[in-house]
Each structure stands twice: as C-alpha cells, then as structure tokens.
Amino acid sequence: MNKIAVFGKPGSGKSTLCKNLASATGITLHALDSIVYQKNGDLVDRETFNEEHEKLLSSDSWIIDGFGPLGSFNKRLEAADTLVYIDLPYITSYWLVTKRLVKGLLVKPEGWPDGSSVLKGTVQSYKMLRLSPTFWNHDFRQKLERISEQKSVYVIRSITELNRFTGKYTEKGRAS
Secondary structure, eight states: OOEEEEEESTTSSHHHHHHHHHHHHOOOEEETHHHHBOTTSOBOOHHHHHHHHHHHHHSSOEEEESOOSHHHHHHHHHHOSEEEEEOOOHHHHHHHHHHHHHHHTTSOOTTOOTTOOHHHHHHHHHHHHHHGGGTSSHHHHHHHHHHTTTSEEEEEOSHHHHHHHHHHHOSOOOOO
16 A cells, blocks of 8 residues: 545545545655645646646655546546545535534634635535536446456445544544
C-alpha cells in the first residue's frame, strides 16, 4: 500500500479517512481540492492542475483524496495500488454534507482548502450529489471489480464499515 486513491460522493468521510491513513502509514496526503481550487474557491486552470497531478502520480507514494476532472481520476485509478471507494447511501451523504456546513460555520472542515467558502462548497457538494448517480452506478462498480484483479480495492458502504476500516489503521477518527 504505497499509492492510495480514496474517492466517493461528497460528504462521505474521505478527508477524515485519508488524514487517519496518512497518520498511520506515514504516506503523504494530497487533498485534490487543494490543487483543483484556488483559495477563493474558483477552479485553477486545467494546465496547472494537470502538471500538479502528474507530479503527484509520479512520486513513490501518495494518498490522494478526491475526484477532480474525469481524465485525472482515471489516471489515478491506473496508477494507484490501493483503491478505497466510499459508497455511502445518498441520504447519509446528504446528512454529512449538511453536518459539515453547520460545523463549518465555526471550524474549517477537514481537508477544506484554505480561504474557500464553506457555503459555496456546500452548494457545490449538493449539486454533485444530485448528479452522482450518473457516475457512481452499476457500471462504475463493475469497472472496480475488473480493476480489483490487479489492485487492492475496498468498497465501504456504511458508517460502520467506514469506522471499522479506519480502525484498522488508527484508533482515532470516527465518522458519525
């Protein structure tokens, strides 16, 4: 486990899981949002993103949290030796996004880019959740099954499974 891609719908606990994995393994964590977005919440230009993303993928080890542009996501799936797909029920993801908004009014959310608006990010998360079934679907799960023959693939489908997976690497961090 040297190159770990963690992905799933918004509000699924990716950032917390990645922080705990990085702490437990000593592998550097790269929150994709920090290279996708500028501090004001606007997208960086694609060329800059692609250069940064390629640098990450070519390093010896990494944990990358997030989705990003589809082409980069597919490259990460190929480059990673370990894939962690957090596939929580939609109602749970909506709840966690809402909870992150409320808590984010007081404290910057885990993995959130410095200076970006929690409200703007939450609206974007709700939009992405609404569109998610067009990507996070049966066809994608079949693709993961095919990939799993060459890589370690973990699919997490509940908060309990998320906590159990996190607990393998650290006693910290529980989603709720």
